[in-house]
Amino acid sequence: MVNRVIRHLVMSDFMLFFSVGMIAPIFAIFILKAIPGSSLRVIGLSAAFYWIARTLSTVPLSRFMDKTDGERDEFYFMVIGSFIFSSIPLFYLFINQAWHLYLIQFIGGLANSMAVPAWRILFTDHLDRGKTGYEWSLEDIGVGTATALSAYLGSIVAERFGFEMVFVLLAILGYAGTMILIPIYHEAKTLAQIKRANRLEAILEKRKNLAPVKIEERN
Numbered sequence: 001m002v003n004r005v006i007r008h009l010v011m012s013d014f015m016l017f018f019s020v021g022m023i024a025p026i027f028a029i030f031i032l033k034a035i036p037g038s039s040l041r042v043i044g045l046s047a048a049f050y051w052i053a054r055t056l057s058t059v060p061l062s063r064f065m066d067k068t069d070g071e072r073d074e075f076y077f078m079v080i081g082s083f084i085f086s087s088i089p090l091f092y093l094f095i096n097q098a099w100h101l102y103l104i105q106f107i108g109g110l111a112n113s114m115a116v117p118a119w120r121i122l123f124t125d126h127l128d129r130g131k132t133g134y135e136w137s138l139e140d141i142g143v144g145t146a147t148a149l150s151a152y153l154g155s156i157v158a159e160r161f162g163f164e165m166v167f168v169l170l171a172i173l174g175y176a177g178t179m180i181l182i183p184i185y186h187e188a189k190t191l192a193q194i195k196r197a198n199r200l201e202a203i204l205e206k207r208k209n210l211a212p213v214k215i216e217e218r219n
Contacts, residue, residue: 086174
């Protein structure tokens with residue numbers, strides 16, 4: 001069994017990747033239909049704006065998380081970033097110009113720069129000792145399964161009910177994935193809690209190392 005934090009992180013990622021997987025294969029078609037006069041250039045620029053935001057903001061935000069209040073700030077960044085990213089599909093319902101798309105993609109990149117590093121930090125901090133490979137493999141399987149299942153489902157829903165239904169479903173799934181994160185709030189320790197835990201661990205380790213010495217002295 002894996003611990004509670006890892007379970008919630010994996011389940012949340014499954015939901016979020018399931019939502020993203022529903023639109024990924026057909027997003028280019030949506031752009032061509034939604035934006036008059038759009039082209040492959042617009043599609044390429046939309047992806048570029050997302051990754052520009054990611055590359056510009058990931059390092060500063062990650063450094064801030066490393067220096068701030070233990071794991072609690074990572075929890076807030078993860079939840080807020082996931083919530084914003086889950087809201088992005090609803091804004092696609094209103095776009096009709098290329099700059100609308102670029103702005104939304106840029107915001108999505110910023111949101112993921114908040115959520116993804118924070119998720120990885122918490123996941124790494126709460127890995128069970130001796131199960132690192134196993135627990136990372138659970139994450140990979142969850143992401144792969146979610147993406148595989150949702151890719152086909154998204155195309156079917158878009159074909160039968162339209163892109164509007166797809167985007168509403170994406171938002172619902174994303175919000176569900178974000179809500180799964182809320183119960184692990186208390187496991188995200190503050191800096192003071194981490195320091196206390198480290199001191200206790202050091203004391204226990206010291207006592208453990210001293211015990212054999214006392215036994216030898218008695219003999």
